[in-house]
Amino acid sequence: MVNTLSHLGIGLLLAYALGLKGRKKLILLFLSILPDLDYFTYSIFTLISGSVSHEARNQLFYLLGHRELTHSIFFAFLVALFIWVKTKDRRFTLGGFQAVFLHILVDYTTSAKMSPFYPFSTDESALRAIYPLDPILNFLPLLPLFIVAGEYVKNRNKWKIGNKVNLKIDRRSIKTIDAWSRKLNGLTSFHGFVNRNERKLYASVILVLILWTTVFPIAKIFLINYVSDNEETRISYKNTYPISIGKFLAVYPYSNTHYKLLEISYWSGIKKSFYVEKVSVTGEVPDAQAYAEKARKLYSASVPQAIDYPVYSVSEDNGLITVILSDARNPYVDKWPYFDTVYRFVFDRKSGEYEAYESHYGRPEKKLGKNYFE
Numbered sequence: 421m422v423n424t425l426s427h428l429g430i431g432l433l434l435a436y437a438l439g440l441k442g443r444k445k446l447i448l449l450f451l452s453i454l455p456d457l458d459y460f461t462y463s464i465f466t467l468i469s470g471s472v473s474h475e476a477r478n479q480l481f482y483l484l485g486h487r488e489l490t491h492s493i494f495f496a497f498l499v500a501l502f503i504w505v506k507t508k509d510r511r512f513t514l515g516g517f518q519a520v521f522l523h524i525l526v527d528y529t530t531s532a533k534m535s536p537f538y539p540f541s542t543d544e545s546a547l548r549a550i551y552p553l554d555p556i557l558n559f560l561p562l563l564p565l566f567i568v569a570g571e572y573v574k575n576r577n578k579w580k581i582g583n584k585v586n587l588k589i590d591r592r593s594i595k596t597i598d599a600w601s602r603k604l605n606g607l608t609s610f611h612g613f614v615n616r617n618e619r620k621l622y623a624s625v626i627l628v629l630i631l632w633t634t635v636f637p638i639a640k641i642f643l644i645n646y647v648s649d650n651e652e653t654r655i656s657y658k659n660t661y662p663i664s665i666g667k668f669l670a671v672y673p674y675s676n677t678h679y680k681l682l683e684i685s686y687w688s689g690i691k692k693s694f695y696v697e698k699v700s701v702t703g704e705v706p707d708a709q710a711y712a713e714k715a716r717k718l719y720s721a722s723v724p725q726a727i728d729y730p731v732y733s734v735s736e737d738n739g740l741i742t743v744i745l746s747d748a749r750n751p752y753v754d755k756w757p758y759f760d761t762v763y764r765f766v767f768d769r770k771s772g773e774y775e776a777y778e779s780h781y782g783r784p785e786k787k788l789g790k791n792y793f794e
Contacts, residue, residue: 422526422557427452429561430526430629431519436564437622438515448512451499451519455490455527462486474721474791481723482542487534491527494538496520522629526557529633531661531758533724544725549637551662556632563625639686643668647684655682659728663753667691671729671748679729679748696748702735715743715765718776718793726761726780741767 431452435445465484469477482488489495500517507513528536530552533544550557640657648655653672660670667685674680674695683692701708712732719727729748734741745763753759761780768774776792779785 422530422552424453424456425565426558426561427456427523427526429563429565430522430626432564433561433622433626434515434518434522437619437626438511439619440512440515444509444512444515448515448519451516452523454499454520455487455495455523458484458486458488458490461490470789470791472791474794477791478723482535482538485724487527487532489535489538491524491534492536492538493521493524494540496524522626525633526629529637530554530557533726533758545658547637547640548658548661549640550633551665554665557629560625560629564622640668643684643686644670647682647690650690651680651682656728661749661753661758669749669753673729679731681749681752683752694752696731698730698748699732699734702733705734705736705741708734711741711743711765711767714767714774715745715763718765718774719745719763722793726758727763736769739769741769743767 428449431449432445434452435441435448438448440448461484465480469480472480496517499520500513503509503516504513524534524536527546528534529547529550531546531548532552533546535542535544537543640660644655644657644660647670651672655670655672660668663669663683666687667683670682670684671679677698679696679698681694681696682690684690699709699712705711711734715732716730719730727745727747730745731748733744733746736742743765745765747759747761749759750762761778764777764779764785766775766777776788777785778788
């Protein structure tokens with residue numbers, strides 16, 4: 421997950437590298453952020469999802485949900501096909517595909533789950549190899565935006581200085597004009613270099629970004645293999661999250677009753693470890709495991725699947741069994757938006773009926789409809 425300005429910067433990089441100008445350049449900028457317009461379709465989904473069947477709700481989620489259809493390779497090909505049919509312009513078609521595909525690739529290498537092979541597969545995954553606030557991914561794509569802004573400032577202040585020359589000049593104004601002239605000379609030299617090497621420069625930046633999003637996932641393979649060998653188990657690649665630059669949080673089932681969490685880094689290996697109980701019980705609930713299993717089955721039928729390593733907290737009060745379902749990593753990552761989804765199931769022991777609630781991202785708890793699960 422990378423900021424919108426950086427996605428725009430990648431679109432501008434592509435436009436310059438391909439030599440696209442005018443309307444085609446603007447369209448490429450739009451295409452570079454097109455996948456994130458699913459925020460609007462997801463809003464529509466939340467409005468109508470409660471009034472449809474369980475099966476329809478799940479299918480609508482894959483079509484309208486955030487980081488689903490619009491973050492799939494299939495969608496990138498659809499966009500390219502549409503451009504080709506409309507324009508028959510090979511360069512523009514290639515640029516359109518790259519703008520959407522690079523948006524998907526950059527998001528996929530960070531921490532955001534998506535369904536990259538939808539509609540052929542609804543499996544959600546992410547490489548999770550690069551920290552979302554990585555400076556290369558977030559700031560290098562801003563280079564073309566900085567150049568455009570610098571060009572605007574240069575031209576604007578040339579006009580201002582030209583006007584000042586026609587006014588009464590004193591020592592202070594001469595110093596001001598000299599200072600601005602030195603700044604503008606620097607900008608002019610920089611823009612001269614950019615203009616002479618424009619396509620090569622931007623193509624090189626794109627190459628660096630592609631290499632960056634390739635090297636880290638490969639390096640992560642060696643890291644996970646190293647830790648797996650130390651722990652004598654198989655640790656999931658896709659469920660090992662970057663929590664800072666070069667630092668990851670890994671987890672695996674340590675036993676039938678506990679998970680083991682590991683804080684690891686490229687530089688020092690395993691730094692910390694924690695053990696988390698899979699099912700905890702408050703008070704006397706003799707059939708706590710059975711109710712935890714009920715909650716698991718209900719959750720497994722829902723989308724999205726935000727919880728990778730479920731833990732259950734079970735309690736009983738006046739015949740009502742409460743099962744709180746969350747991710748084992750939730751308490752160990754401060755202010756992290758991917759592990760803090762919490763479900764609360766309240767089962768009536770006598771009637772067998774249940775109610776379900778959800779809270780996440782710091783928002784208030786909301787009640788969920790039955791079609792969410794069945």
